[in-house]
Structures are given as C-alpha cells and as structure tokens.
Amino acid sequence: MADSLRETSVPGSERTDEIEEFDAIVIGSGVTGLYSLYRMRQLGFSVRAFDDAGGVGGTWYWNRYPGCRFDSESYSYGYSFSEELLQEWDWKEHYSGQPETERYLNYVADKFDLRRDIQFNSRVMSATFDEAESRWEIDLEDGSRARGQFLITSVGSFSAGYVPDFEGIDSFKGISCHTRGWPAEGIGLAGKRVGVIGTGATGVQLITEIAKEVAHLTVFQRTANYCAPLRNGLIDDETQKKIKASYPEIFRKCMETAGSFMHEFDKRSAMDVSPEERLAQYERLWAEPGFKKWLSNFHDVMIPGEANEDYAEFVRNKIRERVHDPVVAEMLVPKDHMFGSKRLPCESGYYEVYNQDNVLLVDVREAPIERITSKGVKTKEAEYELDVIIYATGFDAITGGLIKLNITGQNGQKLKEKFAAGPRTYMGITTAGFPNLFTVNAASVGNFVRAAEPLVDWVSETMSYLRDNDLKRITPTIEAEDAWVKHVNEDGANILRTQANSWFVGANIPGKARVLLTAPDTAPAMRAKRAEVAANGYEGFILE
Ligand code: N01
Numbered sequence: 001m002a003d004s005l006r007e008t009s010v011p012g013s014e015r016t017d018e019i020e021e022f023d024a025i026v027i028g029s030g031v032t033g034l035y036s037l038y039r040m041r042q043l044g045f046s047v048r049a050f051d052d053a054g055g056v057g058g059t060w061y062w063n064r065y066p067g068c069r070f071d072s073e074s075y076s077y078g079y080s081f082s083e084e085l086l087q088e089w090d091w092k093e094h095y096s097g098q099p100e101t102e103r104y105l106n107y108v109a110d111k112f113d114l115r116r117d118i119q120f121n122s123r124v125m126s127a128t129f130d131e132a133e134s135r136w137e138i139d140l141e142d143g144s145r146a147r148g149q150f151l152i153t154s155v156g157s158f159s160a161g162y163v164p165d166f167e168g169i170d171s172f173k174g175i176s177c178h179t180r181g182w183p184a185e186g187i188g189l190a191g192k193r194v195g196v197i198g199t200g201a202t203g204v205q206l207i208t209e210i211a212k213e214v215a216h217l218t219v220f221q222r223t224a225n226y227c228a229p230l231r232n233g234l235i236d237d238e239t240q241k242k243i244k245a246s247y248p249e250i251f252r253k254c255m256e257t258a259g260s261f262m263h264e265f266d267k268r269s270a271m272d273v274s275p276e277e278r279l280a281q282y283e284r285l286w287a288e289p290g291f292k293k294w295l296s297n298f299h300d301v302m303i304p305g306e307a308n309e310d311y312a313e314f315v316r317n318k319i320r321e322r323v324h325d326p327v328v329a330e331m332l333v334p335k336d337h338m339f340g341s342k343r344l345p346c347e348s349g350y351y352e353v354y355n356q357d358n359v360l361l362v363d364v365r366e367a368p369i370e371r372i373t374s375k376g377v378k379t380k381e382a383e384y385e386l387d388v389i390i391y392a393t394g395f396d397a398i399t400g401g402l403i404k405l406n407i408t409g410q411n412g413q414k415l416k417e418k419f420a421a422g423p424r425t426y427m428g429i430t431t432a433g434f435p436n437l438f439t440v441n442a443a444s445v446g447n448f449v450r451a452a453e454p455l456v457d458w459v460s461e462t463m464s465y466l467r468d469n470d471l472k473r474i475t476p477t478i479e480a481e482d483a484w485v486k487h488v489n490e491d492g493a494n495i496l497r498t499q500a501n502s503w504f505v506g507a508n509i510p511g512k513a514r515v516l517l518t519a520p521d522t523a524p525a526m527r528a529k530r531a532e533v534a535a536n537g538y539e540g541f542i543l544e
Contacts, residue, residue: 018144022046024463025138025148027127027405029118030058032440032452033154034105035079037114039460040152048146049114049154050138052123056109058156060101065182065202065390066189067209068098071230071346073250073290075243076262077449078104080251085111087244094289095232095346126406127151129435134472136436149472150463153402155441160400162509163391164197167371174376176389179206187388191215195377195384197369198392199225201345206392211353218384220364220377224334226315230346231289251450258522259446263295270298270307282314294344302340302496312339322351328361329354341500360384397503398442398517399423409434422506422515426476426484426540427530429455435473435544438462446523458530462538471543480540492516 023045026036033049034056040047053061070077074091089107092100109115123141130137136151161180163169169176175187179202189210195218196207203219204227211217235243243250254260270278278298285293300307316333323329332351353359367380376386396403399419407415410433418424418431425431428443438459440452466474492498498516501507505514519526533539 028154067205155401160396203392204345260450265299337500492520
C-alpha cells in the first residue's frame with residue numbers, strides 16, 4: 001500500500017533534545033501552505049513549513065494518477081498575489097493536468113524562494129500545546145521537534161486517503177495502489193488486467209485514461225455519478241494574451257460567486273421559463289466547457305426540488321445517449337441522489353469507455369465486494385482475476401488529515417476526541433481549547449486557491465494584530481463555537497451538499513459522524529463574516 005497511507009505512531013526512543021523555534025509552524029506545502037509561507041514571511045514572521053512529501057504541491061504532488069487534472073479553469077486557479085507571476089506563467093490547457101499544476105507550484109516555490117523555509121520528507125507525528133509557554137510543539141517522524149507560537153494546518157481537504165477495510169486486502173499477489181499514492185514512475189498498466197474500485201471524480205478521470213492502454217478493465221461501481229463533459233482544450237497564443245489582460249476581471253468574478261468559480265448562476269428559475277427555453281438553455285450550457293453546465297444554470301437547479309429533478313433527468317438522458325448497451329447505460333444512470341448533491345465529476349470520454357469490448361462494469365451495490373483474494377476481487381456473485389487493483393475509494397475528507405496530526409490542546413484535550421461527533425469550530429478555522437491553531441484546511445471551500453488567499457490573509461493579519469497588541473494567544477469562546485456549530489447544522493440541513501451520502505458529510509467513511517464538514521455559507525459570506533469578526537475586535541474570541 002502507498003507510503004502516504006501509513007498509520008502514524010508517536011515516536012519514542014529516537015526523540016532528540018534539539019528544538020527549533022519559529023513564530024509559526026505550517027504543516028503542508030500545497031497551495032495553502034505555500035501562500036501561508038509567502039504571506040507570513042512578508043509580514044515579518046519566522047515560519048517553517050513541514051511536509052511529509054518530497055516536494056511542494058500537496059494534492060498535486062500526491063495525486064499523480066493518470067488523468068488527474070483541474071475541473072476549474074486553470075487561470076482561475078493560479079495565485080493572484082503577484083502580477084509578475086500572472087504575466088510570466090503560461091497555462092497550456094484550459095483545464096490543466098496534474099504534471100503542469102505541479103510544475104506551476106514548483107515554479108512559485110522557486111520564484112519566491114520558498115523552499116528554504118520548507119522541510120520535506122518530514123512527517124508530523126503529533127502537535128501539542130504547551131500551556132505555560134503558550135507555544136505549539138510538533139514531533140517529527142525522525143525524532144526531531146520544532147516549536148511555534150502559531151500552528152497552521154495547511155494539510156488540504158483530501159490528504160487522508162481512504163481504503164476500505166476489505167477482508168484479505170494484503171493477500172493480493174498483484175500490484176495495488178490508492179490513487180493518492182500513485183508512484184511518480186507510474187505503474188506499467190499496458191497489457192494488464194486492471195480493476196478499479198470507486199467511480200467518484202478520481203475514478204472517472206482515471207478510468208477514462210487507463211482504458212486506453214490496459215488489456216482488460218473491470219470497474220467496480222457502488223454508486224453511479226452524474227458526470228458532465230469537461231471539453232478541455234489547448235490555450236492558443238491569442239487566448240493566452242486575452243487571459244493575461246483580463247486577470248482582474250477573472251478574479252473579480254470568482255470573488256463574487258458562491259464557490260469562487262468563474263461562473264454565475266442564472267437568476268431565473270428553471271420552472272419560470274417555457275419547457276422549450278429551459279431545454280435550449282440546458283443544451284447550450286452542456287455544449288460549453290467546465291462547470292458552466294452546473295454553476296451557470298438556472299439558480300434553482302442547485303436547490304432540492306422540481307428544477308433540480310428536471311435537470312437531473314436531462315443529464316441522465318445524456319448518459320443514456322452515449323452508452324450503447326442499454327443495460328450498462330442504466331447501471332451508469334444515477335437514480336438514488338440529487339444532481340449536485342455530490343461534486344460533479346467532469347470527464348473527457350468516460351461513458352464511451354463502457355462501449356469498449358475490454359471493459360466490464362460490475363455493480364457492487366447489488367453484489368458487494370466480499371473480500372480481496374490473492375488473485376483479485378471477490379464479490380457476492382463472482383471472483384474477478386486481476387493483475388492490478390486500484391483503489392479510487394476517496395478520502396477521509398477535511399477532518400481526516402487533521403486527526404492524523406495527533407493534536408493535543410489545553411488540559412490534554414485531543415482534537416480527535418473533540419471532533420468525534422463532527423468538527424466543532426468557530427468559522428471552520430479555530431476551535432476552543434486549542435489556542436493559536438488555525439485549521440485553514442478545514443475552511444477552504446470551492447476553488448481552493450481563491451478561497452485560500454483571503455483565508456490566509458485573515459490568519460496572517462490576526463497574527464499581526466496579536467503581535468502589534470502584545471498579545472500571546474487567541475482562542476474562540478465556547479459560546480461562539482456552539483453558535484457556529486448550530487449554524488452549520490441548521491443552515492446546512494437543507495442544502496444540496498447534505499442530501500447525499502458523500503465525503504461532504506463524512507458518510508463515505510464507516511463510523512464517521514454524519515455532519516456537514518464545511519460551512520454552509522457562500523465564499524463572500526464567509527469572507528464578510530471573518531472581516532466583521534476582526535472589525536469588532538475579534539468578536540467571539542478570547543485574546544490574552
Ligand atoms: O472520492 P469519492 P474521489 N466499496 O469519495 C467508492 C476532489 N477531486 O477521490 O459513492 C465499493 O468521491 C465510492 O462509492 P459510493 C473532488 O472534490 C477533484 O473520487 O460511496 N466502492 C465512490 O465511488 C471530489 O469530490 C478532482 O457508493 C467504494 C468512490 O469509491 C473529491 O476529490 C479530481 C467503497 C470514492 O469517491 C473526492 O473524489 C478528483 C467500498 N467499500 C477528485 N468505498 C478535480 O477534478 C468507497 N467506494 C479537481
């Protein structure tokens with residue numbers, strides 16, 4: 001199994017006495033971690049980032065599986081803080097693939113000389129708050145330690161890969177891999193019998209790509225997804241110039257929308273226009289690239305109800321049109337959840353894969369996987385012999401990466417225990433009893449870079465406020481936290497994201513509490529809330 005999925009254990013005998021001291025400790029050097037380093041350094045803080053990876057990129061370092069790419073426009077995803085960077089960097093494709101995105105993040109790290117403050121191959125095993133000194137201390141796998149006044153968890157939403165606890169999983173004699181731990185040198189799949197478990201956004205991208213080279217592909221699907229054509233393309237020189245000239249406009253648009261994407265909902269209701277006009281709009285958007293068909297649609301397509309079901313049926317019919325065998329087509333048509341209640345995977349030929357003679361779709365809801373054998377996968381109905389098993393089984397999203405850090409706050413309280421019934425935070429970013437801890441990974445939603453920049457700005461400005469006012473720590477009050485948790489649960493109850501069993505609500509992990517893991521609010525509302533809290537002298541926080 002992939003190195004990245006190893007269980008953590010607190011180091012013992014190798015522990016060293018040497019402790020490095022910083023103002024801020026950042027965990028992770030993905031998009032949020034890199035910007036945290038840049039911004040905090042700019043404000044004069046001493047800062048060190050620790051990453052268990054061998055290089056920068058976070059998600060874009062670990063997810064090297066074939067087909068991995070953006071589903072938001074590349075130029076809406078880049079950092080906005082440097083005009084020079086924006087003008088220097090040429091995105092090659094409208095929806096950049098993993099190798100290009102990893103190259104971009106390396107370019108950023110080099111351009112702003114960020115590497116000198118990043119310690120790679122350094123897994124954080126635990127983080128403990130020292131009450132007397134008001135400092136966080138982290139233990140690394142090699143036994144070394146570091147301390148900082150502030151602890152910033154930039155570990156991303158999807159850093160804890162999830163592999164189901166299948167019986168016999170270690171008995172398989174072939175190659176097996178979770179998509180997050182895909183080896184940099186690749187896995188030679190040509191001529192092999194390959195099985196993929198999972199058909200979420202990752203599985204959809206992977207399956208489409210590897211179906212081009214494998215001898216035989218077996219896809220184990222538990223839930224069919226609504227997927228929409230990505231319609232990617234290369235960026236020509238003229239378009240490149242236009243993009244570079246319109247960055248202020250692109251970012252302005254992103255900052256106005258709910259998920260910080262470039263697309264704005266149509267304010268009309270789908271049901272207020274004639275059926276002909278409705279269908280014409282669905283078809284027009286379907287022919288457009290990316291998320292437009294989702295996020296530029298009639299606004300009530302994204303609200304549970306009649307419009308949502310009308311559009312869902314349109315998408316189901318699009319799937320039926322593309323798959324030749326009607327039985328297979330019906331297996332691929334989602335019927336048990338609402339359109340948009342799970343993240344919409346964008347694809348480039350996914351459904352046509354099932355028209356290939358060497359591809360078999362297996363329904364593992366009907367006949368669940370019973371065990372992994374030495375030869376392959378055994379379901380309730382049959383055993384499938386394979387050379388390679390790929391687990392595209394997702395992530396213990398948002399809280400999983402945090403819990404893995406073994407964080408202990410005041411009075412020995414463990415974050416794992418505190419979050420057992422779901423995350424308890426104030427604004428997704430702080431939690432009572434854990435002073436100066438900023439869980440930035442848990443508060444980024446939608447387009448990650450667009451969300452990360454203002455979030456990290458707020459955290460850095462808060463740190464500056466403490467420094468300028470001779471304060472040592474900031475902790476939310478229990479009352480503010482209770483009110484926030486109530487808001488998340490109550491206002492989140494009726495939104496689309498809580499209607500399906502997905503990672504949004506922790507339902508993909510057996511035993512995990514079913515709670516909305518993100519804020520139910522739009523990105524502009526979250527920014528306004530944070531600004532208001534700061535303007536009111538950090539309302540809801542205790543400053544000491
Ligand atoms: O993970 P998932 P993902 N037996 O949890 C199945 C982002 N992302 O890695 O639906 C059989 O969505 C599970 O089945 P079910 C994006 O935000 C972005 O695909 O639970 N099957 C499902 O099919 C996305 O939402 C991009 O019934 C089992 C799959 O495994 C998020 O990452 C690309 C099983 C997991 O799907 C996560 O996506 C990729 C079992 N025991 C990802 N357990 C971009 O384009 C699980 N499954 C930017």
